[in-house]
Amino acid sequence: METINTPQQEQPRGFMQSTTARVIMTGFLTLALLIPLQYVKSLIWERQSLEQNVKQEIADQWGGSVYFYGPVLKVPYTSYTDTQVIDQVTKKVVVNRTATTQYAYFFPETLNADTQVKTEEKHRNNYKTTVFSSTMNFSGYYNTPDFAKGDIKPENVQWQKATILINTDNLKSIKDALNITLNGKTYAFEPVVQSDKSKTEALETPALALDLNTGRIKFNLRIGYNGTESISMVPIGKITSVKMQSNWPDPKFNGNFLPADKHIDEAKGFTATWKVSHLNRPFVQQYFGSLPNLNAYNLGTEFLIKNNEYQQNERAAKYGFLVIGLTFLIFFLIQTISKIYIHIFQYCMIGLALIMFYTLLISITEHSSFNFAYLISGTAVVSMITLYTRTVLKQQKLTLLIGASLSVLYTFIYVIIQLEDYALLAGSIGLFAILGAVMYFSRKIDWNPTH
Known part of the structure; x- marks a missing residue:
């Protein structure tokens, strides 16, 4: 007797497995990470206060x-x-x-x-x-x-x-x-x-x-x-x-x-x-x-x-929400296009690594220059996320793409911090280019929760 194999229809996915649900969860995680980011800003303000106390002590002794x-x-x-x-x-x-x-x-x-x-x-x-x-x-x-x-x-x-x-x-x-x-x-x-x-x-x-x-x-x-x-x-x-x-x-x-x-x-x-x-x-x-x-x-x-170091750290922290949001957006587009599922816990680990960048930046800055601290902290965090991504995506091309994207992102933020007079102009042009890229790569995403 001849056996006839008929193709099985793809079972509809529930809402929790849909693209829309992943967008919502990623958005909530981004907002949740603002809490530790605020603690980072509080740490910067605390260190600034200590710096002012030291300045006052020097002024009292020197003049x-x-x-x-x-x-x-x-x-x-x-x-x-x-x-x-x-x-x-x-x-x-x-x-x-x-x-x-x-x-x-x-x-x-x-x-x-x-x-x-x-x-x-x-x-x-x-x-x-x-x-x-x-x-x-x-x-x-x-x-x-x-x-x-x-x-x-x-x-x-x-x-x-x-x-x-x-x-x-x-x-x-x-x-x-x-x-x-x-x-x-x-x-x-x-x-x-x-x-x-x-x-x-x-x-x-x-x-x-x-x-x-x-x-x-x-x-x-x-x-x-x-x-x-x-x-x-x-x-x-x-x-x-x-x-x-x-x-x-x-x-x-x-x-x-x-x-x-x-x-x-x-x-x-x-x-x-x-x-x-x-x-x-x-x-x-x-x-x-x-x-x-x-x-x-x-x-x-x-x-x-x-360019006082703590002022530069504070300016860098102000862009924290932008860094977290754009990083998650990059991962979301990659997982949507490549059909690779990334768990929300893995997003959480990546977000915490992004937060760690600022604590590293503050601590290293106090013992060296801001530029050197930014280079070391950025290299460490980009390397960590890139290696972690290799185990998640299991594709070298996508891993290299993540590493390159994060490197460009941190370079972009560094340029904005250094450009005091043209920070708004450079930031606006950069964000406009990023928006254009997101619109291009997301144009064919199926937002139907049942597909």
Whole structure:
């Protein structure tokens, strides 16, 4: 008897074995992996906090950021207050006059500042910050103080008690004794207590042995600072000219005024100049009663470390969701096209390997550079996933495709991290190309859950 073999029809698959179900499970796994990824970000923030603590310790010992506001000519004057009272005996109105000492503050007509800054990186444990030694040379002149604008009579001015005042935020950073020369006479500064309880600290000379009514008063002042990370000053001259030179290759110019001219050389450092007129600022040249807080109108430079390692780690972690999603997408397309089943547990192992990349990156970065850490961590994770894929897919071509795809993906993320100014453009173009590739390779996928 002849046996006839009839082809068996393919049994319909249940929903759990369908392509749609695999997409849903992979999507849920991707979202679940955001939890350990968030822990990685928390680890980066914790290490950043430790770094800030170390920077603060170094600043407390070496000297903090430098802020300079001066020199200001301070002249006391007598102010009278009349109060009318009724004499209880005569029943007549009597005027009581009370005398108090007030102060007038005069800014220079010209203020020239020449600042030389020598910077270096200071390391402690796994952390580093920028410290500097600076020499600031100031020169300029004052005109004869004009009290007429304050409606103050000449006989009420206490010329013999005039002083020079400097406000700063870090007396500890000053390296040497501080003197100022006025018309050939030298005066030493001493710390004083601020009467207005402001956060700034102050230095003041003793009474000036000068005739302030003789016209122009020339001054020269030299001050040395040890500091960390930044220098700023207030351009209080009617015409302020500032020149700053440093060996730091990556300055950040901040404050209310940007340099009029600058030249940056990565090998030699930078030179920057500012030119500020009284017409460019919202404050005047003299004040009566109290000296205003002008912190918001300063100019200066930050000596920050370019591409701080923890900032780069944080930026890399922000792309973690993209890396996990694209990696799973690559595996999903390969398994769908090649008809090879990949278990959800295997997806989970691959996802955890992707998370491990960031912990490796953080730990290695603390002992080397970010670039070296990224290379080692990326190579380790790509190699691990590629070898694991070899046992899952059991096809060398697909394994090589996975390895190449992951290498391109991590290279793409690295390029985005390095391109600070063009990161959005490069990322958008890259994602557009990836979307096009996914649309091309997924165009023939059967999404019917019964097939």
